[in-house]
Amino acid sequence: MTDTAMAMGSALVAECTESLDTMLAETNGMIMGMIATSDGFVVASVTAPGRNVDPNRIAAMASSGHALGETVANELAHGKCNNVIIDTDQLSIVFLSVPDTDDSPLILGVAATKSVSLGTVLYGAKHCTKRISETVNTTV
Amino acid sequence: MEYKILITGTMGAGKTTAIQQVSDSPAVLTDVHNTRQDESAKPTTTAAFDFGELDLGEGDCLRIYGTPGQERFSFMWPILARGAIGIIYLVDATRESPIDDLDSFIKAFGESSGTIPSVVGLNKCNDESSYLAPAIQDYLDSKGLQWPVLLTDVRERSEVLELFEILISLNEALVMEQA
Numbered sequence: 001m002t003d004t005a006m007a008m009g010s011a012l013v014a015e016c017t018e019s020l021d022t023m024l025a026e027t028n029g030m031i032m033g034m035i036a037t038s039d040g041f042v043v044a045s046v047t048a049p050g051r052n053v054d055p056n057r058i059a060a061m062a063s064s065g066h067a068l069g070e071t072v073a074n075e076l077a078h079g080k081c082n083n084v085i086i087d088t089d090q091l092s093i094v095f096l097s098v099p100d101t102d103d104s105p106l107i108l109g110v111a112a113t114k115s116v117s118l119g120t121v122l123y124g125a126k127h128c129t130k131r132i133s134e135t136v137n138t139t140v
Numbered sequence: 141m142e143y144k145i146l147i148t149g150t151m152g153a154g155k156t157t158a159i160q161q162v163s164d165s166p167a168v169l170t171d172v173h174n175t176r177q178d179e180s181a182k183p184t185t186t187a188a189f190d191f192g193e194l195d196l197g198e199g200d201c202l203r204i205y206g207t208p209g210q211e212r213f214s215f216m217w218p219i220l221a222r223g224a225i226g227i228i229y230l231v232d233a234t235r236e237s238p239i240d241d242l243d244s245f246i247k248a249f250g251e252s253s254g255t256i257p258s259v260v261g262l263n264k265c266n267d268e269s270s271y272l273a274p275a276i277q278d279y280l281d282s283k284g285l286q287w288p289v290l291l292t293d294v295r296e297r298s299e300v301l302e303l304f305e306i307l308i309s310l311n312e313a314l315v316m317e318q319a
């Protein structure tokens with residue numbers, strides 16, 4: 001467990017991990033789900049079997065990518081960034097804001113193969129952010 | 141001419157502060173909530189980069205990029221260093237081993253650090269840190285790096301501008317040498 005996860009408490013981390021497991025199970029093609037702090041520390045992460053992902057590196061990149069999305073959203077739309085989408089030939093990767101975590105913001109990072117539509121990925125991921133948000137806001 | 145300048149150094153060294161002092165338009169920041177108060181007690185930390193612009197007049201302009209300081213964002217460093225004509229290494233004099241800090245950043249910018257004009261800004265100085273400037277100079281000498289070391293306070297616009305001026309003149313000297 002990372003220091004950050006430890007600080008958040010094992011009950012919370014367990015619930016986050018469970019939500020990620022559920023998301024992966026319910027969303028075809030999803031190969032990774034991760035909750036990270038907005039400054040890039042892993043809280044919980046789940047990877048599909050056979051996929052090799054270094055959660056610490058991805059968490060840092062999710063933080064940078066999401067922060068950049070937030071900066072662009074501010075500049076052009078004077079608003080908050082809901083998610084950042086990275087589209088590659090093989091994967092759809094999305095970094096989403098977990099709602100109502102303003103005091104200590106969390107990000108959900110997901111990656112899915114192109115066998116599944118972006119809409120499906122977003123649907124599964126958004127549902128997961130709501131669950132995480134509820135978990136965080138009831139546990140603390 | 142457009143000059144790209146990079147500012148780097150540890151978390152809390154003052155990179156974002158420096159760029160905010162000098163940018164003509166509000167600096168582009170990517171600061172996020174900082175969960176590592178133990179490492180640096182401040183509300184936010186840079187996750188991607190800082191960016192500012194400074195018009196020098198006569199068609200010259202500085203584009204200033206600040207790196208994230210935390211090592212786990214180091215994948216951003218080479219991206220940001222690309223095309224820079226100068227690097228400012230900010231050293232936080234209040235940290236435990238400022239010279240080790242500097243050493244690790246110089247190593248991280250490796251390739252570029254030998255050839256790109258660079259300057260070391262010793263920030264957050266107090267009475268106890270007076271030994272540091274000569275110690276840093278000794279360290280640089282031992283590496284064969286002839287870089288200026290300046291005591292600075294990056295909360296002061298004029299002091300940040302001084303670091304830029306040095307970089308630009310080092311760059312001009314290099315261009316003349318190569319010509």
Ligand SMILES: Nc1nc2c(ncn2[C@@H]2O[C@H](COP(=O)(O)OP(=O)(O)OP(=O)(O)O)[C@@H](O)[C@H]2O)c(=O)[nH]1
Nearest residue numbers: 150151152153154155156157185186208209264293
């Ligand atoms: N006491 C003191 N404080 C300073 C000095 N220079 C900067 N600071 C403060 O130190 C802090 C520096 O924070 P940042 O500018 O965010 O540091 P940074 O290098 O961008 O850090 P990261 O983005 O987290 O890597 C600010 O709160 C400044 O006000 C100085 O000379 N003395």
Ligand SMILES: [Mg+2]
Nearest residue numbers: 155156185186
């Ligand atoms: Mg910064």
